[in-house]
Every structure is written in structure tokens, then in C-alpha cells.
Amino acid sequence: MHERAPLQPVIVAGAGIGGLAVTLALARRGMGVELIEQSSQIGEIGAGLQLGPNAFAALDALGVGDALRASAVFTECLVMMDAVDASEIASVAVGEAFRQRFGNPYAVAHRADLHNALFQAVRSHPSVSIHTGAKITEVAFDDAGASVATEDGRAFEGAALIGCDGVKSVVRLALLGDTHRVSGHVVYRAVVPLERMPHDLRMNAPVVWAGPNCHLVHYPLRSGREYNLVVTFHSRDDEVWGVADGSRDEVLSYFEGIHERPRQLLSCPTSWRRWSTADRDPVATWSAGCATLLGDAAHPMMQYLAQGACMALEDAVTLGAAIDEVGPNFKEAFRLYQEARVARAARVVLSVREMGRLYHASGVERLVRNSLWVGRTAERFYDALEWLYAWRAGEALAPARGV
Numbered sequence: 156m157h158e159r160a161p162l163q164p165v166i167v168a169g170a171g172i173g174g175l176a177v178t179l180a181l182a183r184r185g186m187g188v189e190l191i192e193q194s195s196q197i198g199e200i201g202a203g204l205q206l207g208p209n210a211f212a213a214l215d216a217l218g219v220g221d222a223l224r225a226s227a228v229f230t231e232c233l234v235m236m237d238a239v240d241a242s243e244i245a246s247v248a249v250g251e252a253f254r255q256r257f258g259n260p261y262a263v264a265h266r267a268d269l270h271n272a273l274f275q276a277v278r279s280h281p282s283v284s285i286h287t288g289a290k291i292t293e294v295a296f297d298d299a300g301a302s303v304a305t306e307d308g309r310a311f312e313g314a315a316l317i318g319c320d321g322v323k324s325v326v327r328l329a330l331l332g333d334t335h336r337v338s339g340h341v342v343y344r345a346v347v348p349l350e351r352m353p354h355d356l357r358m359n360a361p362v363v364w365a366g367p368n369c370h371l372v373h374y375p376l377r378s379g380r381e382y383n384l385v386v387t388f389h390s391r392d393d394e395v396w397g398v399a400d401g402s403r404d405e406v407l408s409y410f411e412g413i414h415e416r417p418r419q420l421l422s423c424p425t426s427w428r429r430w431s432t433a434d435r436d437p438v439a440t441w442s443a444g445c446a447t448l449l450g451d452a453a454h455p456m457m458q459y460l461a462q463g464a465c466m467a468l469e470d471a472v473t474l475g476a477a478i479d480e481v482g483p484n485f486k487e488a489f490r491l492y493q494e495a496r497v498a499r500a501a502r503v504v505l506s507v508r509e510m511g512r513l514y515h516a517s518g519v520e521r522l523v524r525n526s527l528w529v530g531r532t533a534e535r536f537y538d539a540l541e542w543l544y545a546w547r548a549g550e551a552l553a554p555a556r557g558v
């Protein structure tokens with residue numbers, strides 16, 4: 156690790172999971188950070204998150220793995236069910252053998268618990284200045300540094316800028332000028348207390364009920380005291396990316412053809428939030444001069460592999476490793492980081508789209524999907540997941556070296 160910290164801080168745009176993780180990576184290296192968040196409070200939405208073993212490898216490298224392990228639920232298996240006839244399509248054990256294979260568990264956690272673990276660690280570093288209610292509207296950067304200005308007239312200068320400002324990133328707009336792709340897939344999310352969860356669905360697993368143009372997911376949170384529910388469908392309307400209050404009638408109208416067992420989930424929440432989702436086509440360049448992108452700003456993806464936040468955590472660790480390698484020469488560090496990350500993140504974005512097709516198959520495609528994994532052993536599932544889950548912090552830069 157290089158000893159000399161730069162005189163100017165790094166500007167991190169956005170204090171979501173990606174922004175906090177990279178702030179922590181920089182602060183642990185003695186660097187100053189201006190962390191700039193548009194919301195008046197630093198926080199996360201009330202919903203759950205699945206964390207693959209690769210996320211724990213990244214969290215350990217950031218020093219917060221154990222904080223997360225304390226609040227996460229370690230699941231027993233990953234389950235896919237057919238939402239039309241309630242038959243089991245696949246079940247993959249993620250107990251001891253899985254942990255041995257990947258060195259870490261598969262877990263589910265409340266987003267607030269992950270966010271808070273990162274935030275508490277960030278706050279313990281005096282080199283980090285946190286600015287809330289600060290919506291970035293102007294961005295400038297070159298080979299020597301970067302600056303941003305906020306809607307309310309504040310201005311910040313730094314040695315570099317890391318855009319962690321999500322799907323509709325203003326940093327990305329300045330850097331690449333491309334636009335997001337509204338998927339037309341709408342997600343409703345809710346967290347329900349245990350007592351509202353049907354008894355036959357209280358499973359210690361992320362369970363996906365795959366239906367025609369729709370699916371439902373549930374898993375426990377906080378020692379099983381709560382359950383996370385997510386339902387997704389292909390909207391009939393022209394969608395715009397964003398979040399709104401949900402309507403129960405709308406949800407019900409998309410799940411008329413599915414089996415009563417998953418359908419009972421739709422009565423569990425007393426209120427829903429509605430997300431119209433988006434991703435972007437993968438690009439080869441995330442960096443220019445002393446600016447780069449991270450997390451959803453770099454590679455927004457749909458949720459079908461439950462990997463968006465996991466990838467943001469991996470990004471943060473990799474960016475830290477790149478700085479260890481080249482020192483605070485940000486242009487060079489960002490080039491190295493990009494080289495190490497672009498292909499892997501793109502593979503996830505594209506695999507997620509394929510997964511979405513499998514989840515939402517109908518007709519003969521549904522029959523094909525249901526036959527894909529019949530009789531497959533856990534070992535063969537693990538082999539297929541190796542590329543995704545066996546990521547190691549110590550080898551984060553290996554792809555940039557052609558390894």
C-alpha cells in the first residue's frame with residue numbers, strides 16, 4: 156500500500172451501498188473523501204437483499220463482513236418453483252458444502268442492516284466529510300482533478316470523482332452521455348411481519364415462483380421475524396424508470412393465472428412500493444481523466460441474479476486494490492479498475508437478462524425451463540456458479556492482468 160495520501164480529497168457522488176463501500180475503501184487507505192448525497196438522510200429503502208458468497212468476500216476486505224454476518228440470515232437452499240402448478244423446478248443446497256466450496260455463506264439481509272454496517276464504518280473515519288441534501292447537477296473533470304456543483308449552490312473540488320449515483324447517474328451523463336434502458340418490468344416490494352406470512356411459505360430460502368411474464372420471491376429477514384416479498388411482472392403500460400406507491404389491484408391483475416399457493420403472498424402486505432426497473436447495455440469504458448463510475452452508475456442490472464449490490468461491493472474492493480497497485484494516480488488507477496471489472500460486470504448484466512427470460516417463460520419455453528435442472532447434483536450447480544460466487548478480493552485485479 157502506498158503511504159502518501161493525496162492532498163485533495165476524492166469526491167464520491169452518492170451514498171448508496173456502492174458509494175459507502177468505495178468511501179470506506181478509500182478511507183481505509185488514509186484518503187480524504189467528500190461524500191455527497193442528494194437525500195436529506197443517509198439510508199436505504201425498507202427491503203431485503205440477497206448476498207452471495209462473493210459479497211461476503213468483498214465485505215471482509217472492507218472490514219465489515221462480521222457486522223453483516225451478525226444480522227444476516229444464512230439460508231439453507233435456493234429454490235425455484237413453478238408458479239402455475241406449484242411444482243418444484245430446482246433446489247440448490249447452500250449449507251456447509253456450499254460454504255466449503257465458496258469460502259462464504261449465501262445469506263439474506265435487510266438492506267438497512269448492510270447500509271448501516273457500511274455507514275458506521277465510514278463515519279469512524281475522520282477523513283470523510285459527509286454532505287446530505289446535496290443533489291449534484293454539474294460535473295467537470297480532466298486529467299488533473301474533478302469538481303461538482305449541487306442544486307443548492309455548493310461546490311466541491313477533488314483529486315478525482317467516483318460516480319456512485321445509481322441508474323440515472325449524472326456523472327455517467329457527463330462521462331458517457333448514454334441513456335438507461337427502461338425494462339418494462341415492474342417490481343413491487345414489501346417487508347411483512349412473520350405473523351402475516353403463510354405457514355407453508357415460511358422457508359429459510361430465497362424462493363422464486365416463476366410464472367408467465369411474472370414471478371414472486373420471498374425470503375426471511377432478521378432471524379425470520381420478517382419476510383421480504385418481491386413480485387415482478389411485465390407491464391402493459393409504457394413505463395418510466397422510478398419509484399411510486401403501489402396499488403394492490405394492479406398487482407392482482409397480473410397474477411390471475413397463477414397457483415393459489417404463491418398467490419396467497421399477494422394478500423400479505425398492507426402496503427406496497429412500486430419500482431419500474433431499468434438497466435443499460437454494457438459498455439467498455441467507465442472512466443475518463445480522473446473520473447470513473449461504480450455500482451449501478453457503471454452497470455445497472457435487473458434483479459434476477461440478485462447481484463447488483465454484490466457487484467458494487469466487488470467494484471469498491473477492486474478500486475481500492477488498483478490504488479494500492481499504482482498509488483493515488485487516479486487516471487491510471489481507474490484504468491486498471493475498469494480493466495479488471497468491465498467484462499465481469501457485463502457478464503452479470505447479460506446473464507441477468509437471460510435469467511429473466513427463464514423466470515418469465517410461458518408455453519413450451521416454460522416446459523423447457525422446468526426440465527433444465529432435473530436430477531442435477533449440488534456439485535454441478537456449484538460448478539455452474541463458480542464464475543460468479545468464487546470471486547476473491549485478493550485476486551480482484553487478476554482480470555486486468557489477463558489471469
Ligand SMILES: Cc1cc2nc3c(=O)[nH]c(=O)nc-3n(C[C@H](O)[C@H](O)[C@H](O)COP(=O)(O)OP(=O)(O)OC[C@H]3O[C@@H](n4cnc5c(N)ncnc54)[C@H](O)[C@@H]3O)c2cc1C
Pocket residue numbers: 168169170171172173174191192193194203204205206289290291292319320321322323324325342344385430432449450451452457458460461462463464465466467
Ligand atoms: C427489486 C430489486 C431487488 C434487488 N435485489 C438485489 C439482491 O438481492 N442482491 C443484490 O446484490 N442486489 C440487488 N438489487 C440491486 C441493488 O439494489 C443495486 O444494484 C444497488 O443498490 C446499487 O447500489 P448503488 O450504490 O450503485 O446505487 P443506488 O443504491 O441507486 O445509490 C445511488 C445513491 O446516489 C444518490 N444520488 C443519485 N443521484 C444523485 C445526485 N445527482 N447527487 C447526489 N446523490 C445522488 C442516491 O440518492 C443514492 O443514495 C436489487 C434491485 C432491485 C430493483
